[in-house]
Amino acid sequence: MVSTGPETDATLAISVIAAQCWLATEPGDGASPVGYGVLNQNFFEHYFVPLIVVGEDSRRRGIGIAILRELETQCRGPKLFTSTNASNTPMRALLSQCGFVENGYIDNLDEGDRELIFVKRTSA
Template sequence: MSRQVRRAILGDIESLLQIDPVAGRDDSRRKYIARAVRAGECWVVYEKNDPGGPIGYGCLDRSFFGEWFIPLVVVSSEIRRSGAGRQIVSYMERHSSAEKIFTSTNVSNLPMRRLLEGLGYQHSGRVENLDPGDPELVFVKFLS
């Protein structure tokens, strides 16, 4: 299967809400997704033969102390670990003006940690007390 990435459009919001398991139970996540799409800070990956049906998405903004930050990467549960997440992150790296990009994930999120390490991100810090018993690890990648 051939996949492509494009900037999310307003018509994608409902599909993104459907593939994001947190959005179904968290109103703030639904609002965040809609805001990111409207702000042009969200990209979707889709099967080349179905451009209207996103199978994953990622967001990139300047929310981390004014630095580029990837706050969210979500891939449909049916195709996780198939390279879609890697494709979204790589696309955002290539199409940003960033010299470095930060992101974070919980200690417990081993698939995301492996994805980041495989893309050359390095550990940059640790934040306690966001999720009880599951610290947040901060990563950075220098692009220039």
């Protein structure tokens, strides 16, 4: 599985301990992880997806969509939020495909790369 850096690794470790992480595996092979996603309520007490990671060799196969849809089913609130950098074109396309709409932004997290906030109304 892909390591994305110390901050992400720490977030992932905390999320696993708190049972906030969902793992995607190869069909029929639960021992072969291909991606994961995290869902928590750390965004002003709303459900939030801080992280979706798909291994490089597994991208463009619908795994990101499957992870995001599973996280949506776990959401117990009326809204689900997430964010990504403005430069992250693949994630922005995934969010649009899954019905998320841009809801605002935060400057100065990553210098010169605005953090875009997205929201989706859920059926909860």
